[in-house]
Amino acid sequence: GDSVTQMEGPVTLSEEAFLTINCTYTATGYPSLFWYVQYPGEGLQLLLKATKADDKGSNKGFEATYRKETTSFHLEKGSVQVSDSAVYFCALSENTGNQFYFGTGTSLTVIP
Amino acid sequence: DTEVTQTPKHLVMGMTNKKSLKCEQHMGHRAMYWYKQKAKKPPELMFVYSYEKLSINESVPSRFSPECPNSSLLNLHLHALQPEDSALYLCASSQSERYEQYFGPGTRLTVT
Numbered sequence: 001g002d003s004v005t006q007m008e009g010p011v012t013l014s015e016e017a018f019l020t021i022n023c024t025y026t027a028t029g030y031p032s033l034f035w036y037v038q039y040p041g042e043g044l045q046l047l048l049k050a051t052k053a054d055d056k057g058s059n060k061g062f063e064a065t066y067r068k069e070t071t072s073f074h075l076e077k078g079s080v081q082v083s084d085s086a087v088y089f090c091a092l093s094e095n096t097g098n099q100f101y102f103g104t105g106t107s108l109t110v111i112p
Numbered sequence: 113d114t115e116v117t118q119t120p121k122h123l124v125m126g127m128t129n130k131k132s133l134k135c136e137q138h139m140g141h142r143a144m145y146w147y148k149q150k151a152k153k154p155p156e157l158m159f160v161y162s163y164e165k166l167s168i169n170e171s172v173p174s175r176f177s178p179e180c181p182n183s184s185l186l187n188l189h190l191h192a193l194q195p196e197d198s199a200l201y202l203c204a205s206s207q208s209e210r211y212e213q214y215f216g217p218g219t220r221l222t223v224t
Binding site for chain 2: 032034036042043044045046049087089093094095096099100102103104105107
């Protein structure tokens, strides 16, 4: 079945460091891919999305490219801030079904 | 406007109480979801309503009873809960079942 695998956390970075959070997926069809962010005590916020191969999603300095050949959707940011400290979830939606699959989440802490 | 609202924000209830969680969206979305989230875990799908009909019930105990009075509202009725049901309950909505989901801030439920 479909699934999402995220890199283990927690991740601790210094402010202005480069961020990569790895996400790979398994899917039978052509899924849509998402990154969500959850700040402490809040719900999940959609950060970015990509609906087909080679699409690049971007928002608030974060980017991720839908790579069909490597079944990956890695999240990157060139310079993280303390305010980026949160838990990041990679997710997949089947294009024909009705299920959303979440990765296990990666906790990011950015220190000044 | 991509807002999903949930009430109450916090709820403490005893094991014999009956309470309800409420969720509302005004984005014209036709799919609505209930999730349960434990600390440091991804959301777990409980129920999906599509066009006001229950389309997925992920083997949730009968002490949780969903209701969709109309396309904008979703309720979760709670009765005779157990302490292990303490969690963050998230509501989400999407244009339809394969599209990105927008989450509310959640209700933090504590069962004593």
